[in-house]
Amino acid sequence: MPATDPARDVWNDTLLQNPHEVSDKRTRVQKMFAAIAPSYDLNNRLHSLWMDQRWRRKAVKLANPKSTDVVVDVACGTGDLTLAFYSALLLTLVHENRRVVSPQVGQVIGIDFTFDMLPIASKKAGRPRFGMHVGSLVQAQELAAIRQSRIKWFNGDALYLPLADQSSNILSIAFGIRNVVDPAAALKEFHRVLKPGGRLIILEFSLPTNRLLRALYNFYFTKILPRTATWISRDKTGAYKYLPQSVNTFISRESMQQMMKDAGFTDVQAFPLTFGICICYRGIKN
Numbered sequence: 001m002p003a004t005d006p007a008r009d010v011w012n013d014t015l016l017q018n019p020h021e022v023s024d025k026r027t028r029v030q031k032m033f034a035a036i037a038p039s040y041d042l043n044n045r046l047h048s049l050w051m052d053q054r055w056r057r058k059a060v061k062l063a064n065p066k067s068t069d070v071v072v073d074v075a076c077g078t079g080d081l082t083l084a085f086y087s088a089l090l091l092t093l094v095h096e097n098r099r100v101v102s103p104q105v106g107q108v109i110g111i112d113f114t115f116d117m118l119p120i121a122s123k124k125a126g127r128p129r130f131g132m133h134v135g136s137l138v139q140a141q142e143l144a145a146i147r148q149s150r151i152k153w154f155n156g157d158a159l160y161l162p163l164a165d166q167s168s169n170i171l172s173i174a175f176g177i178r179n180v181v182d183p184a185a186a187l188k189e190f191h192r193v194l195k196p197g198g199r200l201i202i203l204e205f206s207l208p209t210n211r212l213l214r215a216l217y218n219f220y221f222t223k224i225l226p227r228t229a230t231w232i233s234r235d236k237t238g239a240y241k242y243l244p245q246s247v248n249t250f251i252s253r254e255s256m257q258q259m260m261k262d263a264g265f266t267d268v269q270a271f272p273l274t275f276g277i278c279i280c281y282r283g284i285k286n
Contacts, residue, residue, distance in 0.1 A: 010035075011238030016245045020178070026113075029179045032237045033077075033114040039233040040117070041078050043240075046232070047225050055203055055278045056081045059172060060088050062271065062282050063201045067092045069107075069169035072193065074158050074186075075176025076110030079121030079151075081203070085172070086125075086151055090143075100139075102146045109168075111156045118153045125151050158186040163193045170194075174203040178250040187263035194285045200265055202281040204256070205247045206272070213275050221247070253279055 010028045011019065019025065036043070044052045059081065065071060065088050073082040086108045093101040110121055126148035128140035156162045158173065158180050171190045180186045190200050208214045221244045229240040251259070253270050256279075260268045265283030272279055 008236040009238060011242045016238070016241055018249050019242055019246050020249055026181050030114050032239045032242060034116040035237045036233050036235050036239050037078070037114070037116040037120060039235075040120075041080070043229045043232055044080075047229055051274055051278075053080065053084075055273050055280070056084045056174060058271070058273060059174065059201050059203050059280050060084050062280055063170045063172065063199050065089055065092065065170060067096055070109070070167065071107065071170045071172070072109045072111065072161070072163065072168045074111050074161070074171060074173040074190070075179065076112045076121060076153070077114075077117045077174075077176075079110055079117075079124050079153075081172055081174045082108060082110035082121065082151060083125060083147075085170070086147060090147075100143070102143065103150055105150045106152045107150065109152045109154065109163075111154045111158075111161065113155065113157045115155045118155060122148060122151075122153055159189055161189055161193055165192055166195045166198075168193050168195065168198060170199050170201065172201040172203070175205060177202055177204055177256075178246050183251070183256075184259050184263065187259055187265070191264045191285055196285060198285045200260065200281075200283040200285070202256070202260075202279075204250075204279055204281070206253060206276055206279045207247070208276040210275065217275075217277060218244075218248075256281060 010031050015022050022028065065085060067089060069089070071085045071089070073085060076082045086103060089103045089107065093103065110118070112118055126144050128137065128144045154162055158176070159182060171194055177183050177186065194200065208217055226240040226244065233239070257268045257270055260281065260283045264285065266286050268281065268283040270279050270281050
């Protein structure tokens with residue numbers, strides 16, 4: 001009798017009626033991301049038309065990182081937002097010092113509960129990215145090696161972060177809060193590890209408020225993307241059926257903002273991006 005493929009049918013039509021109420025959601029999400037990790041970046045770029053990188057840059061800008069800030073990126077995946085924060089700190093340090101000064105070891109931290117994402121993130125951190133800034137390939141390679149050694153990656157759960165109280169200035173989570181079993185508890189955990197004045201940044205998918213745009217987007221999101229993304233990734237878990245359903249059944253923008261306030265954050269704001277397809281939430285810990 002052939003062995004059962006553990007990656008097959010992690011999500012089926014019954015479970016996807018409301019994936020947030022599935023009792024073993026955590027395990028299923030973990031298996032799903034482990035399966036799609038190798039093709040994760042390609043699908044993100046293609047199916048957002050490269051907008052995902054713009055959204056991350058906007059998130060970094062809204063966080064307003066300072067050169068001494070400690071940044072924690074939760075649900076970091078393959079490290080795109082983590083690396084964007086590192087880049088922002090590097091450029092701030094270069095501007096302040098008028099020479100190349102890299103962030104300190106552990107000043108930028110990426111955490112994900114799917115281990116398979118982290119080797120990809122670490123490898124990406126070691127690729128030269130700053131040739132235009134430093135003037136030569138050799139210098140870019142040197143900076144890449146430094147970056148790879150200074151960003152710290154941890155396998156951890158958003159509900160139980162391996163960090164001390166009040167140990168970070170910025171905590172971000174991009175497209176991950178809806179995958180957490182208990183978002184309200186995760187927000188309280190984020191509040192715990194942020195210092196007073198710390199900024200919480202949440203990027204998450206949403207739906208356009210305009211009816212026509214919402215209808216067009218939902219057609220793409222539920223009919224086209226699941227087929228093309230599944231074909232590219234050769235996914236058997238149902239990951240790209242889960243994606244639209246997990247967005248469409250997640251809490252509203254208003255509920256997210258209230259949940260952030262209930263966790264202790266103030267000055268909570270929501271910034272719609274690209275017609276409301278993505279929302280960047282920001283809250284401050286007093």
